[in-house]
Amino acid sequence: MNTLASEWLKIRSVRSTYLNLVLSMGGILLGLAVAWTAAGMYDSAPPHRRPQAALAEVEEVVVIVPQLCMGILGALAFTSEHVSGMLKTSFTVVPRRWPVLMAKSVVVGLLGLLAGTITVFGTHFLCRLVIGDRFSGIYTTPVFERLPTLVTTSLSVPVFALLGLGAGAILRSTAGAVSTLVGLAYVIPMICGNLPEPWSERLGSVMIGGLPRQITQADLTNSVYGSLLPPWAAAIIMIAYAAVPVTVGTLLSCRRAA
Template structure:
């Protein structure tokens, strides 16, 4: 009597319900990428140093004015220092595509899109530290001028707390704005030029392209409401509003006078739209 032989069956493996690593691991990897490079630390150091120096120089120059108010120069250091977070964001957003690291990233994260939110959160955390340090240094830059005039530096009254918060949010927002453009365009130089144009030059370019108010009596005034609307809703104008209690009407009648909160919302809208476009490109097009 012979026993029937049957081929051993391989154990059934439950299908995997997870594609790629967890979001927490992706976030940790993106944070490691940022802090392991030298360029973010150099940009952070230059940003803090330039902000403190410009604030000190501006306050010293303003202290000869009889109506000198130290807090009036609080955000003056951001005139050039704001370029640091913008450049940092572009380098983070476009850096992987420039160096070719994106091939490894999207092999490990096959769904692609989680890598961009993780990069955004990691950059926001790094930029937040830089922004807080920059704001503290700006405050310290006011102390010599205020002390020389015997004026107490009151940071808790009036619009000052809002300005301090706006400075921090502005620097973080500019980093994310640059990152969104870098991730969308994937080329460092075009992304840098685009970011600088939108954040610095667009409001002035729009207004200079439209005719000025007439100087001849009786001549009709040109309609600048469209130009003013574009200028006010640009990232460059939004970043100015974030650190100011109120921004005057930029182009006359027909243009809304936006508040500090409105400026923050405009800048946030730009960031979200650009990030959404970058995610859509990741999902629908080949990575190159």
């Protein structure tokens, strides 16, 4: 508990934590702007074209903002201490080292969960108000029917936070960890989407962006991701995105010099 309290004190003592949280929740404003623009375009379209108008769930697009911000926060939770030398002090006080990484994981994961939940649910409810019954009633579905996908989409944010922490512990470089996060969020999915079938579908199915909807068996017909995984497999892969980097980073930290 003392280690956990120490990590909480450290992470809330730096301005970058608050900046990343604010930027994460700024995704709500981005979602509001997208919804407002989409509603305006729908209203200005000729009546005969409105039935063909389509819109993706906005919260599943803007979730990239808190994913990246919390991933960066996770990376900084390790790399900033490594650069400043504070990590050596932490490992001196806690010689076994792994409790330090576990405490960081708990703090970073909870902050990611907070940011993800507020951003995803906040965006969803604002879009319900702004878009209304436009776009074939995409936002008129009862909330309880959308709840599983909203929850799993929110959970992808702490996954990114822990992925960032693990990447930071493995690479010991903020730039390297952030590049890894950007690659997973943007670059690799774009590459997968342009591959010939069946590789586009196969690789797209294991990308983080496609896992939440596969876990809940939601419709992925118009998604850029694949939909080949059963819910249990998608859930395991999503957990692995967080658990494997943190585990590897912990093992390396126990073997390396601080």
